[in-house]
Amino acid sequence: MRHNRTSIINTALMRVGAQGVTAAFQDAPAAQTAAAAYDRVLTYCLSLHPWSFAMRHAALARGTESPAPGWRYAWPLPADCLRVVTAAADGGEQHICYALAGDALQADAAAVIVSYVSSEAASFPDAFADALAWRVALEIAPYVQQGGGNARDYLEMFERALDRAKVENDVQQRPERVCRSSFLKERMVF
Template identity: 35%
Template sequence: MALSALVLCSRALLKIGAQPVASLDEGTAEAEVAANLYPAIRDALLSAHPWSFATGQMALPRLVAVPYADYAHAYQLPADFLRILSAGGAGAGRGIDYRIHEHRLHTDAAAVTLTYLFRPDESAFPAFFANALVARLAAEFCIPLTESGSRAEMLQRTAEHETRQARLIDSQQQTVRAIEDFPLISARGRAWPPAAAPRPASPRANSATSCWAGAICAPSRTARAACATCSSSPPAA
């Protein structure tokens, strides 16, 4: 069966022991809860991670109206936009300064390529994301429909586990990006800590003499003073 909002909500309802719904508009308590909570829960989970199946790129159309301050150009964001990941000039996925304001992107760049998260159709959800979303829906549907706090806590832990698993699987869909422009990388070739400058020789050390036991004694010691090396008096002269 192809995934849809109705199918996902029905699976979540079954997880909490409720009856599945035939339509989100049928007027039952289950349908009312699902219809009201589903859109926000779906968008929140989609926005929480740069999912590979929900990541897109496009060249943004530049608007005639310009920002009031700070930037020279304004660009219209796509209708299915959820969250920006990066922005670059023509043919580049990142590298420009920008801000998001009133569903527009402001920048000084003459052209913008946007990398962003969008809202895909439910039929495009991979199995690992669908499982995480159903678990999250069940946790959110539980209190309004069952009023069981203990069951809701258990479902919340299950949802967190499913979300971690989904992120782990999704992170393997692309080559790991190397860390760039990090201070520790530029410092790798330098010795740390820096080599200390040699200490100047002490004037007292230059005037020290060797005692009868072969130790270096300060010049203030007398021939009959106790030797610091063996704590015994040197032989009489």
């Protein structure tokens, strides 16, 4: 199942014991607090890992600004880029050395293709949605709950959910890594 903004906010509100978001309750203070925290928390959670559902690839256009010292070219990153995962040249086959400076990638390659985590992911797999909802709950608990609840518990639940989401993402993204035995790998069909 894929999750969206409303389902994740509702889950976070439920976890802190607040009313969910419906047409009648969308103006409730708890719902407004969760909605205000959501975008910042989403950006943070997306930037923590190379999520397969948020991966994008782009050939960069050379920028007009001078590169940082030690580099030949500056390549502006896509506006939705949260995290560069890889940079390559020669049709994407050869990985290159690069540095990030502000919103630009600095490299010596005359053409650059990047793989990156995009901020424009709109729906999320279950495990990521669970981690995101725990993080939203952590952020809003002090404002929604009397006494703020136990932040340490929310943080621990977020970290566990994040670890589980990373493992599920990596297994789905690289199924060949699941089978470490060369004997078994040769005999399994993927």
